[in-house]
Amino acid sequence: MxxxxxxxxxxxxxxxxxxxxxxxxxxxxxxxxxxxxxxxxxxxxxxxSLKTETMLCRSCFRITEQRPDQTCEICSASSRNTDKILVVEKDTDVENFEKSGVFSGVYHVLGGSISTLEKNSAEKLHMRELFERVKSLAAKNEQVEIIIATSNNLEGNQTATYIERILEPLTVSVTRLGRGLSTGSEIEYADPMTLEQALQNRK
Ligand SMILES: [Zn+2]
Known part of the structure; x- marks a missing residue:
């Protein structure tokens, strides 16, 4: 038919x-x-109007409302600790962390994870921007902490290892979410308690 x-x-x-x-x-x-x-x-x-009325935050690469300073409300809030950057794969991960209220730092949205099948998939992610952002932050602050919060699956772990490697030359603390997130689990669907535990047990 x-x-x-x-x-x-x-x-x-x-x-x-x-x-x-x-x-x-x-x-x-x-x-x-x-x-x-x-x-x-x-x-x-x-x-x-979905694309024309939204934009990428120039700092964390979240999709946000159009704003004159091109910075999202999280990045521009004075209450947030800008020395702590939680690196996530996608916008929905940020939403889940925000909903749980367990994190008071800022984010960096990669725009996906490193694919095992696709060549050079890291180039499509906001990796270079992450490196530049951390580098300039580390130049003026000694207590920068980068927390990698990619999903606990093959792609997520590969992405985390890649980030650790590119940030290695910079003298910043790089941690990964700890136990709590079971194998294969995605940040997007984790409940607040799991996120909080994973954050506390970061290493
Ligand atoms: Zn932002």
Whole structure:
């Protein structure tokens, strides 16, 4: 059975999102078809302005509201300890740490992890920016601590090792989240207690 052309196109769009197969995508498209025009117009508007109305924080590379100083509300808050940088893979990891309220430093969002399959995948991440950021911070402060909070899976561990290597020439303390995060677990889904323990047991 062939879908109508526009339906097929939208199904293909949805399947480009993580975790969405053709069947789930078709379900989305038919659910959209059941909505009224005004919802669809508003949905299309949100999609259309998603990129133009957000930006990357120039300090931590989180996706944030458009702000004149191009710095997110976490990086610009005076209450945050800017000498402690928690390095995470993605924005949703930051959201989870923020929700748990266990960390008062600032973040650095890599934009993914080092893939075992893809060559040079480290180049697509904000690694160079991390190095430069830590370097300039270390030049004016002796108590810089970098906490690597990548996921406890193959890619996450590879990424952590890579970060340790590039930061080695800089005289800063580099730690990794400790026990608490079970093997294969992702930061994004960890509960507050697990995050707190993993932070406390960093080494
Ligand atoms: Zn920021």
């Amino acid at each position: 062939a879908y109508p052309r526009r339906v097929q196109e939208l199904i293909e769009d949805f399947t480009r999102l993580p975790g969405i197969g053709p069947r789930q995508a078709a379900r989305f498209v038919y659910a959209l078809l059941a909505k009224d025009e005004s919802f669809l117009a508003s949905f299309a508007g949100h999609l259309g």
